[in-house]
Amino acid sequence: MLTYILRRTLMMIPVVLVISVIVFWIIQLPPGDYVSSHVMELQKEGEQLSAAEQDALRERYGLDQPWYAQYLAWIWGILTRGDLGYSFAYSQPVLAVVERYMATTLIVAVASMVFTYVVAIPIGVYSAVKQYSVGDYVFTTVGFLGMATPNFLLAIILMYLSYIWFGNPMLGLQSPEYAAQGWSPARVLDMLRHLVIPVVVIGTASTCELIRVMRGQMLDEMTKQHVLTARAKGVKESTNLRKYSLRAALNPIVSTIGWSLTAIFTGSTITAIVLNLPTQGPVMLDALMAQDMYLAGAWLGFMAILTVIGTLISDILLAWLDPRIRDERRARA
Amino acid sequence: MTTTPEDTTPPAHLVLTVEDLAVHVPTEHGLLRAVDGVSFEVRAGRTLGIVGESGSGKSLTAKSLLRLHPAAFRESGRVLLHGADGSGADGTDALDIMELRRDGPMIRAVRGRRIALIFQEPMTAFSPLHTIGDQIMEAILLHRTADRAEARDICLEWMLRVGIGDAQRRIDQYPHEFSGGMRQRAMIAMALSCEPEVLIADEPTTALDVTIQAQVLELMQELQAETGMAIVFITHDLAVVAGTCDEVAVMYLGRIVEQAPVRELFANPQHPYTRGLLRSIPRFGMGRDERLQAIEGTVPQAIDLPAMCSFRDRCGARIEGVCETAEPRLLELTDRHQVRCFLHDPDAPVPDQPVGSTESTASDPAHAPVVPEESPA
Numbered sequence A: 001m002l003t004y005i006l007r008r009t010l011m012m013i014p015v016v017l018v019i020s021v022i023v024f025w026i027i028q029l030p031p032g033d034y035v036s037s038h039v040m041e042l043q044k045e046g047e048q049l050s051a052a053e054q055d056a057l058r059e060r061y062g063l064d065q066p067w068y069a070q071y072l073a074w075i076w077g078i079l080t081r082g083d084l085g086y087s088f089a090y091s092q093p094v095l096a097v098v099e100r101y102m103a104t105t106l107i108v109a110v111a112s113m114v115f116t117y118v119v120a121i122p123i124g125v126y127s128a129v130k131q132y133s134v135g136d137y138v139f140t141t142v143g144f145l146g147m148a149t150p151n152f153l154l155a156i157i158l159m160y161l162s163y164i165w166f167g168n169p170m171l172g173l174q175s176p177e178y179a180a181q182g183w184s185p186a187r188v189l190d191m192l193r194h195l196v197i198p199v200v201v202i203g204t205a206s207t208c209e210l211i212r213v214m215r216g217q218m219l220d221e222m223t224k225q226h227v228l229t230a231r232a233k234g235v236k237e238s239t240n241l242r243k244y245s246l247r248a249a250l251n252p253i254v255s256t257i258g259w260s261l262t263a264i265f266t267g268s269t270i271t272a273i274v275l276n277l278p279t280q281g282p283v284m285l286d287a288l289m290a291q292d293m294y295l296a297g298a299w300l301g302f303m304a305i306l307t308v309i310g311t312l313i314s315d316i317l318l319a320w321l322d323p324r325i326r327d328e329r330r331a332r333a
Numbered sequence B: 001m002t003t004t005p006e007d008t009t010p011p012a013h014l015v016l017t018v019e020d021l022a023v024h025v026p027t028e029h030g031l032l033r034a035v036d037g038v039s040f041e042v043r044a045g046r047t048l049g050i051v052g053e054s055g056s057g058k059s060l061t062a063k064s065l066l067r068l069h070p071a072a073f074r075e076s077g078r079v080l081l082h083g084a085d086g087s088g089a090d091g092t093d094a095l096d097i098m099e100l101r102r103d104g105p106m107i108r109a110v111r112g113r114r115i116a117l118i119f120q121e122p123m124t125a126f127s128p129l130h131t132i133g134d135q136i137m138e139a140i141l142l143h144r145t146a147d148r149a150e151a152r153d154i155c156l157e158w159m160l161r162v163g164i165g166d167a168q169r170r171i172d173q174y175p176h177e178f179s180g181g182m183r184q185r186a187m188i189a190m191a192l193s194c195e196p197e198v199l200i201a202d203e204p205t206t207a208l209d210v211t212i213q214a215q216v217l218e219l220m221q222e223l224q225a226e227t228g229m230a231i232v233f234i235t236h237d238l239a240v241v242a243g244t245c246d247e248v249a250v251m252y253l254g255r256i257v258e259q260a261p262v263r264e265l266f267a268n269p270q271h272p273y274t275r276g277l278l279r280s281i282p283r284f285g286m287g288r289d290e291r292l293q294a295i296e297g298t299v300p301q302a303i304d305l306p307a308m309c310s311f312r313d314r315c316g317a318r319i320e321g322v323c324e325t326a327e328p329r330l331l332e333l334t335d336r337h338q339v340r341c342f343l344h345d346p347d348a349p350v351p352d353q354p355v356g357s358t359e360s361t362a363s364d365p366a367h368a369p370v371v372p373e374e375s376p377a
């Protein structure tokens, strides 16, 4: 198993490198570059930049070089100095921008995931065990509504309700008065309260999806022959449910944890804009639109690594959970 | 009539009596009378064979004996489990399994402990995520001891007894590391580890190849001789029945159509369906797995059956004007040979019109129903 993990980790390196090339190439694909989009911005505000000034800017940022030369310089910087490049829009090193948003992004993403699993799995199991009961129908209906409601709409509704009920739409991730303070219990509490709406909004669609998957999985597992075998041995229904059906039904869900994390990462941009969340989604969008290429590249590269690691984690979990897969791996190793 | 050795020995005590068992399954097309009016007895140390084509209701009957059906199925009849020493054989203090709640502790104490079940498919009967040992020990821990070390010893002992060599290593292996034959052995070990009074084996060898099949059958017989348990042996293969069973019940479309001691049945089959099945037994030199089309036609679904002999459409001996007028009843030819067919019923309805050309069915039962040939226009 250890050798397997080691081998997979080594294999990640070329994969991530290839992805970074593709990502970089795609980012510079649209016509123009940061300077030209910057000039357009300035023009809107009535300012002009002469052609000479533009060229000077290009030279300073290295934008006059072909894209692969830019890419090589960038990746060389990352590998040798850990330098992710420079964000034109923020006039800061990319690393500083990333650092600022990383923690909140992770908090929102992980909290949404936990919400999804904690809510969806029990409901899915309940719906399967009590198939066609009133509760099952209610959850199914709510589930379809949840999947069909666009996130931004849900966000606006919740903000509105929060405003009506608590006099505060709960924008952002913390109240302004805490922004300058150090961490205190009150600040943590404030943040948790602010997390509710984003987590519900971001988590609802995947929760509803997961309820359906879980219900289907459970129904499938509960009618398996080996469950009947266990019942015929005199095993209690509750034991049967937990030991055989639930355990087996969770397998495919566990195995997708890895990349559902990235999905939540990327899927929440619009929500983050609507709710004014200090997370990476809006920053990323701006960077792409402004062709702030190193910032965009760094983030997309980070996502790629996350996806690859997520897949690895899933694979490890799956092998840990399922002896058949474990043996298959061992045979190939 | 032949006299068989078992006719002379005093009958072993009754372990299980099934009376008028019915399992009706609600389906979208109507109520499926998958098992209807089935009665039989099982005696200690003896083997009852239940034979019939696919879909005749054998597995549903077996599952009914342990109340394994979902609540939506409509079951009726009695399944009496007598005391282990035969004390309840007169039916007084027998346990009626059909009266037990299907998820209650009473039925759980019977399942695996007093009546054990071996299923049709060894490949799917074990959970792929748990070790074989874990799954065998589960029954032992439920019914025999709470001590894990002791349960493991019992498990190892039974694995060795059913011929799983190297049990010390194999006990911690997973089902996918077992071949089909080995899995069926493990299944038998699991079923027998709590020393049940009745073992129900639902086509235990169908999925196995011929040599393994023979080994498993032999093993079951050996263990029966050692433990004195009763076996209900379900199969669609009469050839297997000949070597393993004492009594045979032939099922067709949810009903028992003929029941007799095994030699009697083979020497003197009375129901046209039984005769058809007997003819389909492969002879020597014929591949066992090339499944013969036993009897012309297919088994209809037991939904909305009219009140007539359900074998009528496929029967070569059908009596026009009789077999479609009512359902034949189960007749006692002797006290141990019963058949459900108008051919043997002195009180059979009288045909509407005289039937001149009825063939002598006893001498030539091979005839298929006469189909009028279409003449080309």
Ligand SMILES: Nc1ncnc2c1ncn2[C@@H]1O[C@H](COP(=O)(O)OP(=O)(O)OP(=O)(O)O)[C@@H](O)[C@H]1O
Residues within 6 Å of the ligand: B025, B027, B032, B034, B052, B053, B054, B055, B056, B057, B058, B059, B060, B061, B120, B236, B301
């Ligand atoms: N869960 C179920 N729901 C609906 N119908 C069922 C169900 N299980 C079995 N049946 C039907 O009941 C009838 C008898 O099935 P059963 O499994 O007892 O047949 P069998 O004699 O064991 O056949 P086989 O040799 O194929 O195992 C069949 O027509 C089958 O389609």
Ligand code: SF4
Residues within 6 Å of the ligand: B271, B272, B273, B309, B310, B311, B312, B313, B315, B316, B317, B318, B319, B323, B328, B340, B341, B342, B343
């Ligand atoms: S009752 Fe009639 S149709 Fe049915 S098996 Fe007997 S002869 Fe054939």
Ligand SMILES: [Mg+2]
Residues within 6 Å of the ligand: B058, B059, B060, B120, B202, B203
């Ligand atoms: Mg069956």
